[in-house]
Amino acid sequence: MNDxxxxxxxxxAAKTDKRKQSLYFPEDMLQEIKEExxxxxxxxxxxxxxxxxxxRLEIKKLPSVNEVGEGEEDLGD
Numbered sequence: 001m002n003d004x005x006x007x008x009x010x011x012x013a014a015k016t017d018k019r020k021q022s023l024y025f026p027e028d029m030l031q032e033i034k035e036e037x038x039x040x041x042x043x044x045x046x047x048x049x050x051x052x053x054x055x056r057l058e059i060k061k062l063p064s065v066n067e068v069g070e071g072e073e074d075l076g077d
């Protein structure tokens with residue numbers, strides 16, 4: 001934990017980490033996200049975060065790499 005983390009924790013700062021992260025999406029998927037963000041009048045970040053909250057239980061049901069049987073491949077939609 002660095003000084004900034006310690007200070008934030010001790011000061012009761014926001015519980016969420018607001019640091020920037022880079023995520024890479026296929027161009028067509030990014031375009032769809034942009035269109036939905038515009039339709040909803042929300043940010044790209046909000047749409048992706050909301051999508052994660054809605055999908056995370058389904059994603060947790062997916063087998064890990066070590067659980068995929070031999071001969072099976074990633075669905076990679």
